[in-house]
Amino acid sequence: MLHRTQELTEPLAQLKSIPEELQHPIPEALLQLSTKSMQSLRGSTLNPRTVSLVDMGLDDGDSDEQLEIGASSIGMGLKRSPINLLRESVPIAACDASSVKIGETDTGMIFAIRAVAVWRQPDKIAFTRWGPLLFHIPNSDGRQEKYRDDESRLFGGLSVKTLRVLTKLRNHVERWVQEELAVTVKDGIVLLDGSLTAGTPDNPSSRVQRILSAARNNNSIVIALSKSTQLTVGGKNILGFFDAEKIPHIIDITSVVENEYPAYPIRFLGRVCVSKLSPDGFLFRTDIDRDADEQQSLVALGRIAGTDVIFHGYPETLRIAHIFSTFTANEILAVQRFVASNHHVTLQSRPNLRRSLFGPFGTSRYVA
Amino acid sequence: MRIYRKEADEVQLIAFPDEHVHKGDYFLIEDPAQSRGLLVQAIDLQYANVPGVLEDILRDVMTDGELSGEDVDPLNISSQVDALKDTRLAVCKIRGTIAQDGSLSPSTSWLPSRTSSKIRPYAVNKLIMNGGKMPVKLGHNDGEPVSVDASGLDGGLNIITGRKGSGKSHLAKLLLLSMAGWGAPCIVLDVNGEYINLHKSRDGRQSSARLTVLAPRSGLNFSMAKLGLRTVAGVLSHALDLPATSSKVFTTIWKDLESRGDLTLPTVIQTVQSWSCHDSVREALTSRLQVLMESGLFDEANPLTEERILHTIEGGGVLVVNLKNQSQIVRRILVEIFLGELTKILSSNWLKAAFLFAEEAHLYLRDTYWDDIVTRMRHIGLFTTFITNQPDTVQEAIYRQADNVFIFNFTNEHDIDAIGKVAKADSDTIRYLVRGIPTRRCLLLGNVVKDLPMMVDVEQLDVRTMGETRLFFS
Structure with a gap:
């Protein structure tokens, strides 16, 4: 059962603009890429990732964008606008994607990527989940990659090169789902996990522009929420500056961010805001499509707050999308079994040197 | 299947959903390097405590009600997750070692390899009837017929127990007719008059069984x-x-x-x-x-003689002493007299041995007779089978000395504790295997199964058993 901190008392009207199920097959190119990358594995060995009871909702490639704003900028007299809760039912759809390491081969690493789209219907929440798709990311020289210990820990045990390829693949899958939603949802709100910042080779701005444009054509608005607020002002979390106000509200900090960061190559394709969607909720960095004016943005946020915000001020559709996309320890075991049986790979755990040397005093992977 | 762990005389095996494991099944863990196998029996089935399974199940619960959706899973990995969720842990007891020539020894002082051993179902039926010349077909186990050798019941003390309606009288009748069929003299102390038509099939045909029924004022008179x-x-x-x-x-x-x-x-x-x-x-x-x-038991003119008793049971006859509708006191008198007469016959060596089937013996057997039956009478050749649905009425010494025990369904802890004192098996085996078994399925322990506990679905008998509970609504 879902935990609710806010009850919806009015029944939602029938939503006509979202189909019962999103029946979009995974693009053939993506499937081929997956198949091709896994083909060379036959007969090799896989050192499977060890999973334990405490591992829940694993997602290795999930990293929130960090924005640091100078302390002086915050005193520029930012405008705080209250969000009025609106009970009007409009289509609200959300999506998220996760990637997880399955194990290490002699020549690289195997990852699984999965994406989820969730949308609210009058009487229930529906979802479509694509994947997992498996990708073998080889090391650059075809041998076991050697990297410095501090470097590997900084990137969750992954080398810079592997992390880049993984991020690119994951972004590719996530953007595909976002685009599918933008094309499908009419007169509604498309919620994305993360931000509307683009402009790196792994995250080209043209792709995000295409998503925003498709949504606009359908009279929908795209809003991106970061799960954890990585906005800092003078090194301190931005929550400390804005959290005093209890009612739902939004503060537009676009001007501050644009003053601090150059316009190229990183592009802020949305207005960067800090929002609180419920009185007991947290503050979240919220990026809203630049094309939507302030009034449209407030109406959209009011609709989310009035119909979709349930848990700690976070949209329920986005929360479910995240839960359903992350991998459980059980699923990792299942994928390992699948790889072993379908790709004829021998599972062979390598001894854990750190554990062998230091026993219970060896630092865990959670320590950077 | 894979070996997960071993502790004391217990081995835990991991079984995937496509591998069939039932409580009571035997498996041979063959270690090719050691040219022998460890014989184990599954006594309990549990879900494997797979990491993160709680989270998976919670996700499933979430999708049950207000969430619905579809998985586009081109690699069909969700089926693997389901397989993991349904992966079972079979808790097994070690029963012995099977050598390369197929012989069983009780040795358990070695461990098979966890990585290279092969685990396969093992049909213990072959071991149980191995070389037996007098098969008694008891029923079947997982479709395979199960027979025991009648000699396993010879010279011993047997107990058939189970809750009401579980099929214990049915098995008693099957054993009785089978033993008589092999020429064994049999006497039944029949409290409910349910053995009196054993010589008739359900449709009324007469069978080959030689049955004599005696009752007070009906042939059961003494001088x-x-x-x-x-x-x-x-x-x-x-x-x-x-x-x-x-x-x-x-x-x-x-x-x-x-x-x-x-x-x-x-x-x-x-x-x-x-x-x-x-x-x-x-x-x-x-x-x-x-x-x-x-009591009407004394008739000087036409008394039942030892010769007549001998004549009715010798060479495979069944003598039913019908105690139905008799008062407690008459039952006790009758049983006292009858056991006295049997003792005389057996002590005089007129008869080599006799098999006594005693239904609900606590209703008519005095306390001191229990010891007498398991010690003195055994030595003169009276081999008793107790049949009861109240296991706590049978003395603990009887359980400890029983050579064969046939246990049907019990759910009550007190009853299971009582039968747990059987020396022929550990209490875990009895506790896990007996609970929840269906009607007519029975756990066999003791000599008849060469001390390899075995589950059997007892054979249907084509006789008028008259032992079923009389119902009002059918």
Whole structure:
């Protein structure tokens, strides 16, 4: 059962603009890429990732964008606008994607990527989940990659090169789902996990522009929420500056961010805001499509707050999308079994040197 | 299947959903490097405690109600997750070692390899009937017929127990007819009159079974003189609680009448009334002799003789002593007399041995007889099978000395504790295997199964059992 901190008392009207199920097959190119990358594995060995009871909702490639704003900028007299809760039912759809390491081969690493789209219907929440798709990311020289210990820990045990390829693949899958939603949802709100910042080779701005444009054509608005607020002002979390106000509200900090960061190559394709969607909720960095004016943005946020915000001020559709996309320890075991049986790979755990040397005093992977 | 862990005499095996494991199944863990296998039996099935399974199940619960959706899973990995969720842990007891030549030894002092061992189902039926010449078909196990050798029931003490309606009387009848079929003399102490038609099939046809039914006033009559002082004094003391002083007076009277050749129940009563003794002794003797008179068990003209008993059971006959509709006291008198007569027959070596089937023996057997049956009577050749639905009424010593135990369904902890004292198996085996087994399925323990506990679905009998509970609504 879902935990609710806010009850919806009015029944939602029938939503006509979202189909019962999103029946979009995974693009053939993506499937081929997956198949091709896994083909060379036959007969090799896989050192499977060890999973334990405490591992829940694993997602290795999930990293929130960090924005640091100078302390002086915050005193520029930012405008705080209250969000009025609106009970009007409009289509609200959300999506998220996760990637997880399955194990290490002699020549690289195997990852699984999965994406989820969730949308609210009058009487229930529906979802479509694509994947997992498996990708073998080889090391650059075809041998076991050697990297410095501090470097590997900084990137969750992954080398810079592997992390880049993984991020690119994951972004590719996530953007595909976002685009599918933008094309499908009419007169509604498309919620994305993360931000509307683009402009790196792994995250080209043209792709995000295409998503925003498709949504606009359908009279929908795209809003991106970061799960954890990585906005800092003078090194301190931005929550400390804005959290005093209890009612739902939004503060537009676009001007501050644009003053601090150059316009190229990183592009802020949305207005960067800090929002609180419920009185007991947290503050979240919220990026809203630049094309939507302030009034449209407030109406959209009011609709989310009035119909979709349930848990700690976070949209329920986005929360479910995240839960359903992350991998459980059980699923990792299942994928390992699948790889072993379908790709004829021998599972062979390598001894854990750190554990062998230091026993219970060896630092865990959670320590950077 | 894979070995997960071993602790004491227990091995835990991981079984995937496509691998069939049931409680009671045997598996051989073959270690090719050691050319032998460890024979284990699954006594309990649990879900494997796979990491993160709680989270998966919670996700499933979330999708049950307000969430619905579809998985586009081109690699069909969700089926692998489902397989993991349904992966089971089979808790097994080690039963011995199977050597390369297929022989079983109780040795368990070695461990098979966890990585290279192969685990396969093992049909213990072959081991159980190995070389047996007198098969008794009890039923089947997982479609395979199960037979035991009749010699496994020879010379032993057997217990058939299970809750009401679980099929224990059915098995008793099957054993009885099978034993008689192999020429064994059998006697049944039938409390409910459910054995009296065993020689008839359900459609009324007569079977080949040689069955004699005796009941008070219907062939079950005795003569004082024929029974002898020892038996009659035993009845008065044990079945009718005659005090020792009165018993002494009775012995004197008996010897006096015996010397005069006038030993009948009426003359004994008459003599007691005129005998010079204390009134309380006379009263005690008269009242008890009157009970004997009213029981209808004494008929000096046409008494049941040892020769007749011998004739009915010799060479595979079944003698049913019908105790139905008899009072508790008459049952006790009758059983006391009957066991006395059997003791005489067996002590005189007129008969090599006899098999006694005692239904709900606690209703008619005095406390001291339990010990007598498992010690003295066993040595003279009376081999008893107790049938009861109240396991706590059977003395603990009986469970400890039982050679074969047939256990049907029990759910009550108290009952399971009582039968857990059986020396032929560990209490875990009984506790796990017995709970929740369906009607007519039975756990066999002891000599008949070469001490390899085995589950059997008991064979259907084509006889008029009359043992089923009478119902009002059907």
